[in-house]
Amino acid sequence: MVLHDIMKYIESEYDIINSTPCEVCGDSYIAEDLEIHIVNDIPYDVCICTCAKCGHEKLFKFCAPFTDEELLQEAKKSMQ
């Protein structure tokens, strides 16, 4: 996967996060951090999110089509 594909992938994740209301107050989540976790040899893209209003934390887990931590960091940087 190239950087451009990863950015596209992360963008669509952010879309899902943004359209998910907070389970406590109904406000929207803000993505704080993005990490790759390997569970049973399957890479998962874990996004740590915090509610903008009440501060409730939620983890979003996506099956990651990539395992390259460096590329992920690069993609995150260029999206800010």
Ligand SMILES: [Zn+2]
């Ligand atoms: Zn909330």
